Amino acid sequence: MNLTAIAAIYRFEMARTFRTLAQSVISPVLSTSLYFIVFGTAIGSRIDQVEGVSYGAFIVPGLIMLTVLTQSISNASFGIYFPKFIGTVYELLSAPASFLEITAGYVLAAATKALAIGLIILGTAFFFVDLQILHPVWMLTFLVLTCLSFSLFGFIIGIWAQNFEQLQLVPLLAVTPLVFLGGAFYSISMLPAGWQAVSLFNPVVYLVSGFRWSFFGTADVALGWSILAICGFLVACLAAIGWIFRTGWRLRP
Amino acid sequence: MPQPILTVDRLEKTYEGGFRALDAVSLDIHAGEILALLGPNGAGKTTLISAICGLVQPTGGKVTVGGHDTVTAYRAARSLIGLVPQEINLEPFEKVINTVRFSRGLFGKPRDDAFLEKILRQLSLWEKRDQPIRSLSGGMKRRVLIAKALSHEPRVLFLDEPSAGVDVELRRDMWEVVRQLKEDGVTIILTTHYIEEAEAMADRIAVINGGRILLVEEKAALMRRMGRKEMRIELREPVARIPAALEDFGLTLDGTGARLTYGYDTRADRTGIVRLLTALQEAGLQVADVETKQSSLEEIFVGLVKEGAEA
Numbered sequence: 001m002n003l004t005a006i007a008a009i010y011r012f013e014m015a016r017t018f019r020t021l022a023q024s025v026i027s028p029v030l031s032t033s034l035y036f037i038v039f040g041t042a043i044g045s046r047i048d049q050v051e052g053v054s055y056g057a058f059i060v061p062g063l064i065m066l067t068v069l070t071q072s073i074s075n076a077s078f079g080i081y082f083p084k085f086i087g088t089v090y091e092l093l094s095a096p097a098s099f100l101e102i103t104a105g106y107v108l109a110a111a112t113k114a115l116a117i118g119l120i121i122l123g124t125a126f127f128f129v130d131l132q133i134l135h136p137v138w139m140l141t142f143l144v145l146t147c148l149s150f151s152l153f154g155f156i157i158g159i160w161a162q163n164f165e166q167l168q169l170v171p172l173l174a175v176t177p178l179v180f181l182g183g184a185f186y187s188i189s190m191l192p193a194g195w196q197a198v199s200l201f202n203p204v205v206y207l208v209s210g211f212r213w214s215f216f217g218t219a220d221v222a223l224g225w226s227i228l229a230i231c232g233f234l235v236a237c238l239a240a241i242g243w244i245f246r247t248g249w250r251l252r253p
Numbered sequence: 254m255p256q257p258i259l260t261v262d263r264l265e266k267t268y269e270g271g272f273r274a275l276d277a278v279s280l281d282i283h284a285g286e287i288l289a290l291l292g293p294n295g296a297g298k299t300t301l302i303s304a305i306c307g308l309v310q311p312t313g314g315k316v317t318v319g320g321h322d323t324v325t326a327y328r329a330a331r332s333l334i335g336l337v338p339q340e341i342n343l344e345p346f347e348k349v350i351n352t353v354r355f356s357r358g359l360f361g362k363p364r365d366d367a368f369l370e371k372i373l374r375q376l377s378l379w380e381k382r383d384q385p386i387r388s389l390s391g392g393m394k395r396r397v398l399i400a401k402a403l404s405h406e407p408r409v410l411f412l413d414e415p416s417a418g419v420d421v422e423l424r425r426d427m428w429e430v431v432r433q434l435k436e437d438g439v440t441i442i443l444t445t446h447y448i449e450e451a452e453a454m455a456d457r458i459a460v461i462n463g464g465r466i467l468l469v470e471e472k473a474a475l476m477r478r479m480g481r482k483e484m485r486i487e488l489r490e491p492v493a494r495i496p497a498a499l500e501d502f503g504l505t506l507d508g509t510g511a512r513l514t515y516g517y518d519t520r521a522d523r524t525g526i527v528r529l530l531t532a533l534q535e536a537g538l539q540v541a542d543v544e545t546k547q548s549s550l551e552e553i554f555v556g557l558v559k560e561g562a563e564a
C-alpha cells in the first residue's frame with residue numbers, strides 16, 4: 001500500500017481548496033442562507049409545521065444534503081478532470097500507485113471539503129431556526145457516507161467527462177432534480193399516492209429520509225432502507241471504479 | 254556487456270481506430286548508458302515511452318525494468334522510472350516546490366527537502382521555488398518537469414524532447430545535468446530532434462520510424478560505419494572548370510573555382526584518395542591545402558529515414 005501517495009494527493013488537493021477557500025465556502029453558505037430566507041421564512045410562514053417540526057427546521061437536513069451532494073460531485077469530478085484536462089494525469093498514470101490509492105487520495109479530499117461545508121451550513125442553520133439533533137452519531141455517519149459515496153460518483157464523472165459541458169451535465173441534469181424531487185423541501189407523505197410510489201425510485205429520497213430521521217426521529221422510509229441504499233450506492237461506485245482502472249477506460253489509450 | 258536494465262520485447266501498440274504506432278519493437282537498454290531515440294514526427298517515440306511508463310496500454314509484447322514486468326509488477330517497475338513528458342503538463346497555479354514535493358510523495362518516497370533543494374539548485378530553479386508555475390518561462394517550466402521526474406530518484410530517466418524551447422545556454426546546462434546523472438549511474442533514454450544533442454551525449458543511437466526500430470548502434474560505430482567523409486582540396490590557382498581527366502572522381506567545384514570537393518566512403522576498400530591526388534598532379538593542378546570532414550549524424554539520420562521510406 002503506497003500510503004505516501006494517498007497522502008501526497010490528499011495534501012495537494014486540500015492545498016487547492018485552501019487556495020480558493022473564500023469561494024469554496026462563501027458561495028454554498030450564501031446560497032443556503034438564501035434558501036433559508038426564501039423557503040424557511042416566506043413559505044414556512046404559510047406551511048407552519050411538518051410532522052411536528054417547524055418548516056424552517058424541517059428543510060435543514062434536505063438543504064445540507066443538497067449542498068453536500070453537489071459539493072461532493074463537483075469537487076471530486078473537477079479534482080480528476082483537471083489533471084486530465086491540463087495533462088498532469090501523466091504523473092498519476094506513471095506512478096507506482098494502484099488505482100485504489102489514487103482514487104482514495106482524490107475522493108477523501110473531495111469528501112473532506114464537502115463534509116466541512118455541510119457542517120458549516122449546519123452551523124449557519126442554527127442562526128435561522130431552532131434545531132435539535134436527536135441522533136448526532138447517526139447524523140455524522142449519514143453525512144460522511146454521503147460525502148464519500150457521492151465523491152466516488154463525482155470521481156467517475158470526472159473520468160468520464162471529455163469536456164467541461166459533460167462535467168456540468170450530470171450534476172445539472174440528474175442530481176439537482178433528484179434532490180429537489182427527493183423530499184429535500186417536503187415530506188413525500190405530502191404527495192399524492194401515485195407520486196409517492198414514483199418517489200421510491202429516487203435514491204435521494206432514502207438519503208434525505210435517513211438523514212432527517214437522525215435530526216427529528218421521523219422518516220419517509222424505514223431507516224434500514226436508507227442505510228442499505230447508501231451502502232449499495234457506495235459499493236456500485238467502487239465496482240465501477242474498479243472496472244475503470246482495470247480497463248484504463250478514458251485514461252489510458 | 255552489462256545486464257540490460259530495461260528490456261522491450263516485441264512491444265506492439267495499435268491505437269483504437271486501428272492505427273499501428275508500434276510494430277514489434279524490441280530493444281535492450283544497458284544500465285548507465287545514454288540512449289538517444291531518433292525519428293521524425295509521428296515515428297512512435299512518445300508512444301514507445303508511454304507504453305513503457307504506463308500511460309498507454311500496449312496491445313502486445315512485454316517490458317521489464319530492473320527485471321520487473323511493467324504490467325504484473327508495475328509498482329516495482331515504475332518506482333525505478335522517471336518521466337519527463339514532451340508536452341509541458343503542469344498545474345499553473347501550484348508553486349514549484351509543492352509540485353515537486355507532490356511528485357516525490359506520489360512515488361512513495363518520504364519527504365526530503367534537502368534532496369529537493371539540491372535538485373532545484375542544480376536546475377537553477379531554487380530562486381523560483383515559491384513562485385506559481387504560470388509565472389515561469391517556457392524553459393523554466395521544462396526544467397520543473399525534469400525536477401519532478403528527478404524528485405523520486407529514478408534509476409531510469411526518460412526525457413521526451415527535453416531541449417525543445419530551451420535556449421542554447423540552458424541546453425548546455427541541461428546536458429551537464431544529464432552527464433551528472435549518468436555519472437550517478439542513472440540510465441537515460443532521450444528523444445530529440447536536435448541531432449547535435451544526440452551526437453554530443455548519447456552512447457548509443459536508436460532510430461525509429463513508422464513504429465519500427467530501424468537501427469540501434471553505438472554512436473561511434475554508427476558514425477564510422479555509415480560515415481561518409483569529404484575531402485576539400487584548395488587549389489593554388491583557380492580553374493574555370495574541372496579538367497576532363499578528373500571527371501571520373503565526381504568532384505564538385507565551388508564558385509571561386511579554387512576549391513574542389515571529393516566525397517568518399519570510409520567503408521570502401523579503396524577511398525580513391527591517392528589516385529585522386531596523383532590525377533590532380535598529372536592534370537597540372539597545384540594543391541594548396543587539403544581538409545577532410547566527417548559527415549554529421551544528422552546527415553546519416555536523414556539518409557537512413559529516407560532509405561527506410563523508399564524500402
Ligand SMILES: Nc1ncnc2c1ncn2[C@@H]1O[C@H](COP(=O)(O)OP(=O)(O)OP(=O)(O)O)[C@@H](O)[C@H]1O
Binds near residue numbers: 268269
Ligand atoms: N492517442 C492516440 N490515438 C491514436 N493515435 C495516436 C495517439 N497517440 C499517438 N497516435 C499516433 O501514433 C503515431 C506516433 O505518435 P508519437 O506521438 O509516438 O510520435 P513521436 O515519434 O513522438 O512524434 P514527435 O516527434 O512529433 O513527438 C502518430 O501517427 C500519432 O498520430
Ligand SMILES: [Mg+2]
Binds near residue numbers: 298299300339413
Ligand atoms: Mg513525441
